[in-house]
Amino acid sequence: MQILIIEDDQRVAELIRRGLEEEHFKVTIAYDGELGKKMALSKAFDLIITDIILPKINGLDLCKDIRASKPEVPIIMLTALGTTDDKVEGFDAGADDYLVKPFEFRELLARIKVLLKRKSGMNGVIVSTLQVADLIMNLHTKTVHRGGKEISLTPKEFKLLEYMMHNPNRVLSRVEITEKVWDTHFDTGTNFIDVYINYLRKKIDKDFPTKLIHTKSGMGFIFKSE
Amino acid sequence: MQILIIEDDQRVAELIRRGLEEEHFKVTIAYDGELGKKMALSKAFDLIITDIILPKINGLDLCKDIRASKPEVPIIMLTALGTTDDKVEGFDAGADDYLVKPFEFRELLARIKVLLKRKSGMNGVIVSTLQVADLIMNLHTKTVHRGGKEISLTPKEFKLLEYMMHNPNRVLSRVEITEKVWDTHFDTGTNFIDVYINYLRKKIDKDFPTKLIHTKSGMGFIFKSE
DNA sequence: ATTTAACTTAAGAAATAGTTATTTTTAGAC
DNA sequence: GTCTAAAAATAACTATTTCTTAAGTTAAAT
Numbered sequence: 001m002q003i004l005i006i007e008d009d010q011r012v013a014e015l016i017r018r019g020l021e022e023e024h025f026k027v028t029i030a031y032d033g034e035l036g037k038k039m040a041l042s043k044a045f046d047l048i049i050t051d052i053i054l055p056k057i058n059g060l061d062l063c064k065d066i067r068a069s070k071p072e073v074p075i076i077m078l079t080a081l082g083t084t085d086d087k088v089e090g091f092d093a094g095a096d097d098y099l100v101k102p103f104e105f106r107e108l109l110a111r112i113k114v115l116l117k118r119k120s121g122m123n124g125v126i127v128s129t130l131q132v133a134d135l136i137m138n139l140h141t142k143t144v145h146r147g148g149k150e151i152s153l154t155p156k157e158f159k160l161l162e163y164m165m166h167n168p169n170r171v172l173s174r175v176e177i178t179e180k181v182w183d184t185h186f187d188t189g190t191n192f193i194d195v196y197i198n199y200l201r202k203k204i205d206k207d208f209p210t211k212l213i214h215t216k217s218g219m220g221f222i223f224k225s226e
Numbered sequence: 227m228q229i230l231i232i233e234d235d236q237r238v239a240e241l242i243r244r245g246l247e248e249e250h251f252k253v254t255i256a257y258d259g260e261l262g263k264k265m266a267l268s269k270a271f272d273l274i275i276t277d278i279i280l281p282k283i284n285g286l287d288l289c290k291d292i293r294a295s296k297p298e299v300p301i302i303m304l305t306a307l308g309t310t311d312d313k314v315e316g317f318d319a320g321a322d323d324y325l326v327k328p329f330e331f332r333e334l335l336a337r338i339k340v341l342l343k344r345k346s347g348m349n350g351v352i353v354s355t356l357q358v359a360d361l362i363m364n365l366h367t368k369t370v371h372r373g374g375k376e377i378s379l380t381p382k383e384f385k386l387l388e389y390m391m392h393n394p395n396r397v398l399s400r401v402e403i404t405e406k407v408w409d410t411h412f413d414t415g416t417n418f419i420d421v422y423i424n425y426l427r428k429k430i431d432k433d434f435p436t437k438l439i440h441t442k443s444g445m446g447f448i449f450k451s452e
Numbered sequence: 453a454t455t456t457a458a459c460t461t462a463a464g465a466a467a468t469a470g471t472t473a474t475t476t477t478t479a480g481a482c
Numbered sequence: 483g484t485c486t487a488a489a490a491a492t493a494a495c496t497a498t499t500t501c502t503t504a505a506g507t508t509a510a511a512t
Contacts, residue, residue, distance in 0.1 A: 194460090218457070
C-alpha cells in the first residue's frame with residue numbers, strides 16, 4: 001500500500017512515516033504543495049495525507065486538483081486549523097477525512113484503515129499479513145518478503161510456510177504437517193516433507209544469517225527466530 | 227436518502243433530525259440499541275448514526291452486529307467518549323467515522339456527505355473511471371485506453387477486466403473469477419478463464435512493456451503493474 | 453561403530469497454464 | 483422467423499511449472 005504524505009513540518013512527517021512503515025505501508029513524503037501535486041498525479045498512491053498550510057500550493061487547492069483527475073484516491077487532511085469552518089472547507093475541497101493537530105497516531109492509523117477498507121470496497125479486507133522476525137507473508141498477493149526482497153513460493157511451499165508461521169515457537173511433527181498441509185492421514189513411506197523443508201530453507205533461510213526453520217531430531221521442526 | 231439515528235438523548239436526536247430534514251434526508255430515530263438493531267437490519271438505510279452509550283445494546287456491539295450482515299452501510303459513531311482508545315475501539319467495531327460530542331451540526335453534515343458520496347461512488351455514479359498504471363477504463367463509455375490508444379473489448383472481456391481492475395494487487399482465484407464474472411458456482415470442466423485471460427493479454431499487455439496480468443501458478447491471477 | 457534420522461539432488465509424473473482452432477450461442481438485420 | 487456476424491464456450495494440443503518419489507550423502511543418536 002503506497003501512501004503519500006504532503007507536510008512541510010519534517011518532524012510530523014517523519015513521525016507518521018515511521019508509524020506507517022511499521023504497519024508495512026510504503027511511504028513517500030513531499031515537503032511542499034507543488035511537489036506533492038506532481039507526485040500525487042504521476043504515481044498511483046492508495047491514500048494521500050496532506051497538511052493545509054503548505055509552501056507554494058495550499059492543501060485545499062491541492063486537494064481540488066487531485067480530485068479533478070483522481071476522484072477515487074482517499075485524501076486525509078491533517079492540520080492545525082480546527083474550526084468547523086475550516087473542516088467544512090476541507091470537506092468541500094474533496095477531503096475524505098479531516099484530523100486536527102495535535103493528533104494521536106493511533107487515531108490516524110484507524111482512519112487510514114477505514115478509508116483503505118472502503119477503497120478495496122466489496123471485499124473489505126485490509127492487508128492480512130503474517131510476520132515472524134523479518135519474514136513477512138502477504139496472504140493477498142501470496143508473496144513472501146524477507147529483508148526487502150520478494151520471495152516467490154509454489155502453492156505447496158506457501159501452504160507449508162503459512163502453516164509454520166501460524167504455529168511458531170512449537171515443535172511441529174511430520175504427522176501434524178502431513179495432516180494440515182497435505183490433508184492426508186497416512187504415511188506414503190516417502191520423505192516429501194524433508195524435500196519441502198529443504199525447498200523452503202533454500203528460499204527463506206539460505207541467504208540470511210538468522211535461520212527460522214530448526215530441526216528437532218526425532219520430533220519434527222520448529223519455526224522461530226534466534 | 228434514508229438515515230437512521232440511534233440515540234437515547236431525545237434532544238440530540240431531534241437536533242440532528244431537524245438539520246437533516248432541512249437537507250432533504252428522510253430520518254428515522256431509534257431510542258435504544260435493541261430497537262436500533264432491529265430497524266437497521268430490517269430496512270435499507272443509506273447511513274446510520276449511532277451513540278455508544280445506549281440502553282439495552284451498546285453502540286459497539288450494535289455496530290458489529292450491523293457490520294456482520296450489512297458490510298456496506300456507512301456508520302458514524304457520535305458519542306461523548308473522546309479518548310483515542312475509545313475511537314480506536316469504535317473503528318475496530320466497524321465504524322466509518324467517529325465524532326465526539328459536543329459537535330457542530332455542520333461538521334456532522336459534511337462527514338455524512340463524504341460517506342454518501344463514497345457510497346454512490348461504489349455504484350459507479352461518481353467514479354466513472356478505473357485506473358491501474360496507464361490503463362484507464364471508462365465505465366460510462368465502456369471503453370478502455372492504454373498509452374493513448376483505444377482498446378475495444380467484448381462484453382465478457384470488459385467485465386473480466388473491470389473485476390480485475392476493481393481488485394488489483396491481490397491474487398484472484400479461478401473460483402472467485404468464475405463466481406464474480408460468470409455468475410456460476412460450478413466447474414464446467416473447461417478452461418474458459420484461461421482463454422479469456424489470453425484474449426485480454428493480447429489486447430492490453432501484448433504491445434506494452436509493463437505487463438498488468440500476472441500468473442500465480444496454482445493460485446490464480448494478480449492484476450498489478452511492475 | 454552402528455543404526456537411524458535428516459538433508460540434498462535429480463528425474464519422471466502429474467497438474468496447471470497457454471495457445472489456437474472449432475463449435476455453439478447470441479443478438480441484430482432483414 | 484431466418485440469416486449473418488460477432489461473441490462465447492468448448493476442445494484439443496503444447497508448454498511450463500509443480501509435485502512426488504527415490505537414491506545417495508551427511509549428520510545425529512545410541
